[in-house]
Amino acid sequence: MDGCDGSRGGNRRRFLQATVVAGAALTTADTLLAADPKAGASVPTVTLGKTGQKVTKLGMGTSWALSPSFVQRAIAAGVRYIDTSESYENTVAEKVLGEVLERTKTRKDVYLVTKNAGYRNAKGAGAAKVFEDHLNASLERLKTDYVDCYYIHGITGAQIGMLSDPGVKAAFEGLKKAGKIKFCGLSCHDAQLVEVLDEVAKVGWLDQVMIKYNFRDVGGKDRHDDLQRVIDKCSKANVGLVAMKTQGGAVNFPDKMKQLAEKGFKKEVAAIKTVWQDQRIQVVVSEMTTFSDLRENIAASRDELTAREARLLEEHRKLTANLYCHGCGHLCETAARGVPVATVLRYLRYYEAYGKREQARQLYQALPQVSRLLVDANLHAAEAACPHGLPIVDLMNRAAMRLA
Numbered sequence: 001m002d003g004c005d006g007s008r009g010g011n012r013r014r015f016l017q018a019t020v021v022a023g024a025a026l027t028t029a030d031t032l033l034a035a036d037p038k039a040g041a042s043v044p045t046v047t048l049g050k051t052g053q054k055v056t057k058l059g060m061g062t063s064w065a066l067s068p069s070f071v072q073r074a075i076a077a078g079v080r081y082i083d084t085s086e087s088y089e090n091t092v093a094e095k096v097l098g099e100v101l102e103r104t105k106t107r108k109d110v111y112l113v114t115k116n117a118g119y120r121n122a123k124g125a126g127a128a129k130v131f132e133d134h135l136n137a138s139l140e141r142l143k144t145d146y147v148d149c150y151y152i153h154g155i156t157g158a159q160i161g162m163l164s165d166p167g168v169k170a171a172f173e174g175l176k177k178a179g180k181i182k183f184c185g186l187s188c189h190d191a192q193l194v195e196v197l198d199e200v201a202k203v204g205w206l207d208q209v210m211i212k213y214n215f216r217d218v219g220g221k222d223r224h225d226d227l228q229r230v231i232d233k234c235s236k237a238n239v240g241l242v243a244m245k246t247q248g249g250a251v252n253f254p255d256k257m258k259q260l261a262e263k264g265f266k267k268e269v270a271a272i273k274t275v276w277q278d279q280r281i282q283v284v285v286s287e288m289t290t291f292s293d294l295r296e297n298i299a300a301s302r303d304e305l306t307a308r309e310a311r312l313l314e315e316h317r318k319l320t321a322n323l324y325c326h327g328c329g330h331l332c333e334t335a336a337r338g339v340p341v342a343t344v345l346r347y348l349r350y351y352e353a354y355g356k357r358e359q360a361r362q363l364y365q366a367l368p369q370v371s372r373l374l375v376d377a378n379l380h381a382a383e384a385a386c387p388h389g390l391p392i393v394d395l396m397n398r399a400a401m402r403l404a
């Protein structure tokens with residue numbers, strides 16, 4: 001891919017010129033990030049599995065109210081992997097990206113991934129039209145005639161059959177043939193991530209996957225051995241591995257964060273470095289929403305995890321272990337009688353740990369009514385079934401109070 005490692009000076013110069021023209025409204029923080037013309041060459045690159053493409057190991061997540069100036073600065077600072085979806089901000093993220101990539105003429109300098117979120121009924125011979133129609137709309141918003149990779153967005157265990165459906169595979173092959181996508185993959189943060197990855201390794205036609213993976217999963221015998229096993233399988237099959245949600249944010253832990261901050265410890269930096277330490281993971285997609293996040297992550301991409309960071313992060317992991325939901329809903333949701341505990345706790349995390357209050361409320365309120373009927377659920381039995389000791393009764397009641 002041209003320019004993803006910042007080696008193509010022509011593209012770089014062209015982009016910086018475009019930045020000057022477009023940069024009238026930029027802030028001091030933007031200027032600081034753009035001031036170093038060598039910065040674009042300084043985000044390390046990796047080869048992304050069987051795609052064979054060189055991409056930056058730091059990717060930009062876009063599921064927030066993106067500003068064009070932020071996107072522009074991230075690219076100028078050397079981030080050349082962008083992850084988006086038709087569903088982010090209800091298509092607005094794709095529109096913002098399209099506008100910036102066209103204006104700055106940097107489309108070919110970035111590895112661009114988008115996702116199809118409207119595939120629920122796609123199967124057999126009918127799958128091709130579903131994927132093509134959605135992709136065409138994404139391409140129009142992104143102002144491009146191709147994306148580097150196209151994903152099935154947020155596949156769940158219930159949809160695992162799609163991966164062995166010849167019609168779905170043929171749909172992606174057709175899009176590749178038409179030159180509209182270069183590669184294909186999926187994203188998954190479902191409770192059945194293990195089963196999904198097992199199937200990805202088995203069917204063999206997906207080029208890359210994006211999975212929920214953080215310091216609570218990395219290494220250690222008490223850390224989800226099955227997940228490690230299927231990541232190994234995908235890695236051996238040379239499937240590109242992209243991590244998301246690397247912060248492993250627990251709910252309701254400001255006091256514990258305060259203790260760490262007093263020790264001069266930046267948990268966010270240690271968490272992202274820990275995932276990069278896993279040699280099987282090639283890219284971390286991070287949702288950077290401030291220039292300070294961007295600077296910190298770029299600096300972290302060039303550094304190793306220190307022994308002190310590893311020790312303090314482990315301390316933090318132990319302190320918050322019973323406040324982090326691993327998403328293994330199959331273990332507690334039978335008792336909860338139709339209430340999707342893992343999903344609700346994920347939304348509570350968006351609200352409390354990520355500060356995405358409005359988005360968390362919208363997601364919660366879009367759940368079917370039956371999913372919110374806590375009175376009918378046996379939350380005490382669900383709590384007893386949780387192997388991680390989460391106080392489910394308290395957390396679910398708090399979720400209902402904050403998100404309803």
Ligand code: SF4
Pocket residue numbers: 324325326327328329330331332333341342345385386387388389390392
């Ligand atoms: S509450 Fe416990 S059992 Fe339920 S999904 Fe979360 S970690 Fe798994």
